[in-house]
Amino acid sequence: MHDPDHRAVTLADVARLAGVGESTVSRVLRNQGSFSKRTQAQVAEAVASLGYVPNRLAGMLAGAHGTAGAKLVGIVIPSLGNVVFPDLLSGAASVLDRDGFQSVIGVSDYDPAREEALIGALLSWRPAGLIVTGLEHTDGALARLRASGIRVVEMIDTDGPGLDIVVGFSNRAVGRDSARHLLARGYRRIGYVGHDVTRDLRAGKRLAGFTETLTEAGMPLHDREIAAGASSAAAGRAALDRLLARTPGLDAVYFSNDDMALGGYFHCLAAGLAIPDRLALFGFNALDITAAMPQPLATVRTPRRAIGAVAAERLGAGGPREVVDLGYDLIPGATA
Incomplete structure (x- = not known):
């Protein structure tokens, strides 16, 4: 979550809390080299406590390519079977494509545990920001989002407290x-x-x-x-x-x-x-x-495409936390 007074949790933070060196933490996370079960447990406890997500790019990309993740935006939605969510993605893509970002999409199937796993996987690539659906998440997902140091947009619901940017309607x-x-x-x-x-x-x-x-x-x-x-x-x-x-x-x-x-x-x-x-x-x-x-x-x-577009725009903007309520229209139709 973006906060001018809050930085991303680092490997050094994990090492400090676990009481071991950074190289030891790195070995444990990569499951390579020698370390004791006690050390492994200490590192695992520190990782969970801080919401730390290992940086996959650090081990795969070097030199000029080390910032590749900055052009990625992670998006987590609950379904692709309902046209609502493709509409949201369409709106977001119209802005992200224009601004030179690539989106990586995860589908949770309305499963909070799966959403948590997807958030962790996306954050491991150090994206520029993350767009998620709704305001309710597991404790583990919340810890990862808060520790990420990036902007987070929660979309399509304004009924409840948000982490950072909220775009949607009640x-x-x-x-x-x-x-x-x-x-x-x-x-x-x-x-x-x-x-x-x-x-x-x-x-x-x-x-x-x-x-x-x-x-x-x-x-x-x-x-x-x-x-x-x-x-x-x-x-x-x-x-x-x-x-x-x-x-x-x-x-x-x-x-x-x-x-x-x-x-x-x-x-x-x-x-x-x-x-x-x-x-x-x-x-x-x-x-x-x-x-x-x-x-x-x-x-x-509901203004689904507009919600996706505004979510993507706010993701790249500076400024404080905010709630953007885009409202909705009641359509009388002919069935009631």
């Missing part, structure tokens, strides 16, 4: 505004269909904002159906089928995203349920395909 506010929209349209028996919110924490924040607003209005969420695994049209279709079989009197359903809502739309077509007269549908992300439906989906448009 997912909780998206949920609240979605609920207000449905209530203002007269819907009172509202359900929810979503994917695993314990993995996709931003979907969980939207659901929290949505349910809080309904409860405050005296219209608590009637029922919910959570599909196991990642979001998809197939998962949304099957989940809405299960939800309506259990709670047939619903008049509106809020979906965790447009992928799931598209599947819900297909279920309604197959079951002969009139939209929105019999059942209203509301999504999130404003995907091109849901805008092209015979009845365009009621949803929320």
